[in-house]
Amino acid sequence: MHESIERLVQAERGRVVATLRRLTGDLDSAEDAVSDAIVEALEQWPRRGIPERPAAWLTTVARRRALDRVRRESSRGDRERVAQLAATLAEEPDPLPWSTIRDDQLRLVFTCCHPALNPDARVALALRTICGLTTSEIARAFLAPDATVGQRISRAKAKIAATRIPYRVPTDAELPQRLPAVLAVVDVVLTTGHHAPVGDDLVRVDLLATATWLARLLVELLPDEAECAGLLALCLSTAARAPTRIGPDGDPILLAEADRSRWDADATAEAVALLERSLRRGTPGPFQVRAAISCLHSLAPDVESTDWPQVVELYRMLDGMTPTVAVRVNRAVAEAQLHGAPAGLAVLEAISERPEAQSWHLYHAVRAELLRRSGETSGAADALATAHGLATNPSDRRLLDERLRALGTEA
Amino acid sequence: MPQFAALIYEAPRPTPDAPDFAAYMQGYMDFGERAGTAVVGGAALLGPETATTLEVRGGADGDLVQTDGPYAETKEFLGGFYLLEAEDLDGAVALARHIPAASDGGRVEVRPLMPM
Numbered sequence: 001m002h003e004s005i006e007r008l009v010q011a012e013r014g015r016v017v018a019t020l021r022r023l024t025g026d027l028d029s030a031e032d033a034v035s036d037a038i039v040e041a042l043e044q045w046p047r048r049g050i051p052e053r054p055a056a057w058l059t060t061v062a063r064r065r066a067l068d069r070v071r072r073e074s075s076r077g078d079r080e081r082v083a084q085l086a087a088t089l090a091e092e093p094d095p096l097p098w099s100t101i102r103d104d105q106l107r108l109v110f111t112c113c114h115p116a117l118n119p120d121a122r123v124a125l126a127l128r129t130i131c132g133l134t135t136s137e138i139a140r141a142f143l144a145p146d147a148t149v150g151q152r153i154s155r156a157k158a159k160i161a162a163t164r165i166p167y168r169v170p171t172d173a174e175l176p177q178r179l180p181a182v183l184a185v186v187d188v189v190l191t192t193g194h195h196a197p198v199g200d201d202l203v204r205v206d207l208l209a210t211a212t213w214l215a216r217l218l219v220e221l222l223p224d225e226a227e228c229a230g231l232l233a234l235c236l237s238t239a240a241r242a243p244t245r246i247g248p249d250g251d252p253i254l255l256a257e258a259d260r261s262r263w264d265a266d267a268t269a270e271a272v273a274l275l276e277r278s279l280r281r282g283t284p285g286p287f288q289v290r291a292a293i294s295c296l297h298s299l300a301p302d303v304e305s306t307d308w309p310q311v312v313e314l315y316r317m318l319d320g321m322t323p324t325v326a327v328r329v330n331r332a333v334a335e336a337q338l339h340g341a342p343a344g345l346a347v348l349e350a351i352s353e354r355p356e357a358q359s360w361h362l363y364h365a366v367r368a369e370l371l372r373r374s375g376e377t378s379g380a381a382d383a384l385a386t387a388h389g390l391a392t393n394p395s396d397r398r399l400l401d402e403r404l405r406a407l408g409t410e411a
Numbered sequence: 412m413p414q415f416a417a418l419i420y421e422a423p424r425p426t427p428d429a430p431d432f433a434a435y436m437q438g439y440m441d442f443g444e445r446a447g448t449a450v451v452g453g454a455a456l457l458g459p460e461t462a463t464t465l466e467v468r469g470g471a472d473g474d475l476v477q478t479d480g481p482y483a484e485t486k487e488f489l490g491g492f493y494l495l496e497a498e499d500l501d502g503a504v505a506l507a508r509h510i511p512a513a514s515d516g517g518r519v520e521v522r523p524l525m526p527m
Contacts, residue, residue, distance in 0.1 A: 116500055163523050164413055166499040 005045050009038050012055045013132035015101060018108035020062050021167060023088055024070075027111075027129065027157050033066035034058070056095040063089055105130075106169045106221050113182040114165045121156035124149050126185050130217070131210055141207055142192065179222075183231050183287060186214045194238050194245075195393075202246050202395040208239040219274075229278035230288030233271040237294040240267035251395050256303040268298040289318045308338040325356040329366050341373035361390035365400060372407060381407055412496040414451065414524040415503035421490035422516035424458065438511035446506050452494035459488040487517050494524070 013034060020030035037058045051057040067085055074082045093100075112126040127133045127141070139149040159165070170178040193207030215232035222228050244258035272295050278288055293314045300306035315331035328351045336344025348357075348367050357363040368383035384407065388400040425432045443450060462481040468474050481488055490512065497503035503521050513519040 114500075116504075163521075164499040166501050 002042075002046055005042065005050065008050065008054055009041055009058070010132040012058055013038065014108065014130040015055050015105055016058045016062055017129055018104035019059055019096065019101065020066060021108060021111075022104050023063065023092070024066050024085065026161060029066060029069065031129070032069060033062040036065035036069075037062035053095060055101075059096065060094055063092070063094075102221055103169055105217070107167045109182055109218070109221070110170055110178060111160060111165060111167055113178075113185050114160070115178070115181050116163065116165060117156050117159060118152070119184070119188075121152040122181065123185050123188050124152045125156045126214070127189070127210065128153055131214065133210070141189075141204065143196075175225075179225065179227065182218065183227060186211050186218070186231055186235070187287075189214065190235055190238060194242075200250065200394065202250070202252055202393055203242050205239075205242055208235070208242055211235050212239055226278040226281045226283045227285040227287045229274045230285060230291045233274040233278070233291035234287055234294055236267045236271040236274070237291060237298050240264040240271070240298055246395070251398050255297065260301065263298060268295065271295055272299070284317075286318060286321045289314050289321065293318070303337075306337075308334065312338050325351055325354055325360060325363065328357075329360075329363050332370070333366055336370055336373070341370045344370045345374065359390060361387045361392075361396065361400075363387075364390065365403075368403070377407060412498065415495045415497055415500075415507075416522050416524060417453075417493045417495055417503070417507040417510060418520040418522065419490045419492060419510060419512045420487040420518040420520065421512050422487055424490060435511070438515070442509050442511065445509055446493070446495065449496050449506055450493055451496050453492050455491035456489065458490075462488075490517075 016037065017027075017030050017034050020033050021027055024030050024033065040061055041054075041058060045051070067082075067089060070078075070082050070085050096104075108130060109126070112129055113122050117125070123142075124138050127138050128135065133141075135150045135153065136146050138144075139146045142149070189207050190211035193204040193209075193211055196202055196204050196207075212232070212235040215228070215235045218225075218228040219232050240263050241255075241258070243262050243264070244253055244260070247253050271291060275288065275291050275295060279292075293311055296307050296311050296314075312331070312334045315327065315334050318327050319331055328347060332344040332347040335347050345367070348363070348370070351357045351363075364383045364387035368380045368387060371377075371380035371383060381404065384400060384404050388397060388404065391397045391400060425435050439455075459481040462479075464478045464480060464482045466476050466478075468476055493507075493510070495503055495506050497506060500521070500523075507513065507519050507521050510519050511517075
């Protein structure tokens with residue numbers, strides 16, 4: 001009972017903080033007031049039962065506590081602030097209409113993901129204030145020291161206050177410029193969950209769930225944005241395959257060898273439905289394309305019957321939109337599947353000079369595999385050794401070790 | 412209304428006898444017109460070749476060391492600044508993005524003024 005109450009409170013926390021931030025004018029006061037309300041909830045709900053509308057209950061209590069706090073602090077003089085907050089609170093309807101709650105949450109999302117903040121800080125701040133994760137939970141997720149994450153969050157908050165990063169929803173005209181930063185924050189959480197760069201667990205199911213939760217919130221808040229739907233579809237489809245990404249020994253399982261009967265068909269179906277609806281809007285974007293590729297994999301009964309011509313077409317489209325090294329490497333794999341290993345190698349050749357490619361273990365690992373398939377065993381061994389030297393995740397290194405051994409027996 | 416400084420880091424600036432000097436000046440005149448009363452102050456500086464950087468070594472009464480040139484030797488140099496009035500950072504950025512240096516290869520750094 002107590003545990004489920006804590007989960008419930010954590011889920012509602014971001015929504016209540018969003019409203020309190022608007023009322024109090026700063027994030028710290030908002031979080032303090034919400035923390036007070038949460039303490040009361042954890043004390044009262046187990047005895048009296050969970051209120052019918054938990055978020056409204058928390059908001060009402062947090063508003064009272066915010067006023068208490070301002071009153072206490074203002075014994076030193078700032079009467080104007082007390083009067084102002086009291087007046088604002090008196091004007092606020094209780095409970096709040098859905099449109100206000102939605103706008104409050106959107107304001108919080110756009111503030112936490114403001115382009116003037118450091119990208120790492122955006123992720124930490126969003127997970128802390130919107131998702132309600134604690135500083136040490138975030139630190140564990142990204143394997144950063146608690147102090148570093150705490151510092152990132154407090155620096156970001158200080159910059160928001162000092163530079164007056166506004167607490168408002170961007171206008172429709174600004175939205176195309178501002179939305180990518182928001183989607184990128186969710187993408188970092190998703191990507192880290194799908195393939196953790198360091199640590200014992202290659203796949204972080206908790207992060208996949210957090211990314212999906214955030215993407216779902218964005219779809220709810222911005223139902224007309226096709227890229228939000230694309231992002232949610234990508235999260236769902238990626239999470240659907242998570243159960244077979246690692247074997248019982250903790251080592252990665254390749255897509256070709258995965259037991260596809262263990263994939264979450266319901267999540268895939270939801271992703272496909274979302275994607276079909278968003279594609280009808282005719283505003284394609286990188287997240288919709290990535291989701292489409294991911295869904296094609298999830299829908300195929302095995303590697304051979306995957307719609308490779310379509311996958312290659314989508315990767316070419318994605319390459320045109322976001323010509324990153326990661327997209328290129330994935331495209332090379334798909335081209336090799338459809339047109340043979342030399343075609344894949346040609347795609348890699350075009351980025352061989354880029355430092356992001358040279359320093360990325362997966363670039364070398366994929367190149368090694370394509371060289372092996374082309375019969376260039378010694379080149380493959382060199383590339384595998386380079387990949388092994390660059391890989392930071394122990395599971396990745398074990399997989400590369402195995403391939404090196406296999407290559408040795410082949411030669 | 413809060414004030415922000417927009418520090419103008421210019422990539423090499425045309426000399427007064429260069430053919431593109433008039434267009435360069437016009438860019439700043441256009442900005443002044445566009446920003447209107449939001450500009451509450453500012454100054455243009457002579458080039459980095461006129462800069463002297465100084466440091467007093469060994470405490471406030473220590474030895475004065477003067478060096479020819481700007482503090483940071485980079486391609487872009489601090490060419491001047493505007494003091495802008497804006498509601499918030501988004502407002503300041505919306506103005507400052509029209510400063511010519513932001514789009515001609517230089518950079519513009521926006522900072523809030525310390526409240527006094």
